[in-house]
Amino acid sequence: MRMYLLPIAAAAALASGTLSAAELARITVTHDLDQARPAETIAVPWSEINRALPGALIQRIAVKDSHGKLLPYQVSNIAPQAKDPNNVGIAYGELYFQHSFAKGERQATFTVEKTETVTAPFPQQTFARYVPERLDDFAWENDHVAHRTYGPALAAPDGAGVGKEVLVTSGLDIWFKRVAYPIVDRWYNKGHDHYHHDEGEGMDMYNVGKSRGAGGTGVWDGKQLYVGTNYATWKVLANGPIRSVFELSYDSWDAAGTKVSEVKRFTVDAGQDFDTMDSTFTFSGPKQLTVAVGLNKKPADKKQNEQIAVGRDGVALTQWVKQTSNGAFGTAIVLPTASGITEDPLNELIVAPVESGKPLRYYLGAAWDRAGHVKDAADWQAKVKLMAARATHPLKATVAP
Secondary structure, three states: OOOOOHHHHHHHHHHHHHOOOOEEEEEEEEOOOOEEEEEEEEEEEEEHHHOOOOOOOOEEEEEOOOOEEEEEEEEEEOOOOOOOOOOOOOOEEEEEEEEEEEOOOEEEEEEEEEOOOOOOOOOOEEEEEEEEHHOOOOEEOOOOOOOEOOHHHOOOOOOOOOOOOOOOOEEEEEEEEEEOOOOOHHHHHHHHHHHHHOOEEEEEEEEOOOOOOEEEEEEEEEOOOOOOOOEEEEEEEEEEOOEEEEEEEEEEEEEEEEEEEEEEEEEEOOOOOOEEEEEEEEHHHHOEEEEEEEEEEEOOOOOOOOOOEEEEEOOOOEEEEEOOOOEEEEEEEEEEOOOEEOOOOOOEEEEEEEEEEEEEEEEEEEEEHHOOOOOOOOHHHHHHHHHHHEEEEEEEEEEEO
């Protein structure tokens, strides 16, 4: 076994915490909430790391907290700064790692250090993929919950008369999992008849149909909701282990005489009950439109007698659904720019104004009592309130040598 010995001067510098800029970068993260903030993802532009730690490479770094604990990390290729023909560490997008802020902890510090050895990938906690083997589904998950939505193959008519399933909707589905490891590939492999039953890992018990499901969008004219159809194209931008980011594009539809198209960007973080959604609507004519984000009024399996408590609280629309034999689950939409809450025959709706080409940010949440991340309706309401607070009190990170 080969051993490496530090020169005396370098060892002294390491012990005193005075490593040079070429060896260590320090990240300071602050926020202004008193609440505990578990599993917060810290995102730092790689250009800032490269500035403070020239030559650092994604496979030869260590990220540590203030106690020296090694943290899982991820470096994305979202909006990379440049090509890197000389391999000096300038071609990456963002550095991601996580920290759970304790109640009253408003600042935390971390270090990024170069390593002599290669750092192996960390266990996958988020995942997203196109699913051609199931009629163009697109599915995603973290260690708490999974989701899916539907592509053009599912919307296509059963032209051959073979009994192909047909569903035309831009609604979003939920898969409630009770394990932390990824299940999307396994459930699709098991097949439809199996993942609709809890065989130890959770189940698909959420109903979408023609509704918005959990978090689908549409244009609201005050009386009627105008919605698109199944997504048309997809693009994965980052795929774990800590954060997955992907986009779904929807072809234009008619909204009371205005043609509207949508690109929806999903940001899925480990350890969270909520995904971050950025929907960008493109249209011409009106300066603004009103967009609604929905929750299905009848979300439980048809064989379950459901009792639904709906919460309508300013920027948050919530449900707590008790079922006969499948436990209880919560859903929520947090929309910081909300201008009102309403409904149509199929959906509870929360609405906000949008301008063409400017993203609307909202947060989609779901949790099942049998998964262990939420106990009851009060617990779910507390999580929703924390999400609303997090949305308006973001983390701020600075990087220095």
